[in-house]
Amino acid sequence: MRHGNKINHLGRKTAHRNSMLAxxxxxxxxxxxxxxxxxxxxxxxLFVEPLVTKSKEDTTHNRRIAFSKLRNKYAVTELFxxxxxxxxxxxxxxxxxxxxxxxxxxxxxxxxxxxxxYNTTYNVAKTAKxxxxxxxxxxATAEETPATxxxxxxxxxxxxx
Numbered sequence: 001m002r003h004g005n006k007i008n009h010l011g012r013k014t015a016h017r018n019s020m021l022a023x024x025x026x027x028x029x030x031x032x033x034x035x036x037x038x039x040x041x042x043x044x045x046l047f048v049e050p051l052v053t054k055s056k057e058d059t060t061h062n063r064r065i066a067f068s069k070l071r072n073k074y075a076v077t078e079l080f081x082x083x084x085x086x087x088x089x090x091x092x093x094x095x096x097x098x099x100x101x102x103x104x105x106x107x108x109x110x111x112x113x114x115x116x117x118y119n120t121t122y123n124v125a126k127t128a129k130x131x132x133x134x135x136x137x138x139x140a141t142a143e144e145t146p147a148t149x150x151x152x153x154x155x156x157x158x159x160x161x
Contacts, residue, residue, distance in 0.1 A: 008039055098111060
């Protein structure tokens with residue numbers, strides 16, 4: 001029975017699992033999205049989200065905590081400078097997992113994990129306002145009517161030749 005065992009061990013020893021999650025988190029912070037298996041993506045989400053919460057408050061102590069987990073000073077700098085600024089007003093849920101289907105070689109479930117605020121496809125509704133619809137049609141002015149009348153005879157003359 002697995003009472004109280006909440007960590008997915010991913011078939012690895014503790015040191016290997018921690019190193020793998022640190023490397024995956026560094027790649028996620030650097031590239032903003034990565035493709036991996038679904039189990040690793042779920043484990044990575046639990047690993048990264050507390051670090052992003054820590055990065056909202058830029059203190060030396062929080063930087064040291066993030067560095068002890070990530071072990072990559074470039075990823076820590078990116079996390080505190082860019083990612084924290086982008087997600088500063090969000091109360092949580094910084095990452096999104098999208099299932100991609102099964103891998104051809106071993107049929108493993110694949111997923112893409114990404115930062116929510118960096119995806120421009122899903123965030124279009126917030127940036128661009130929807131155009132309002134008009135209730136009536138625009139009336140044709142006197143200037144537009146002769147222009148269209150002149151174009152039509154030329155087009156029909158070319159078509160008959």
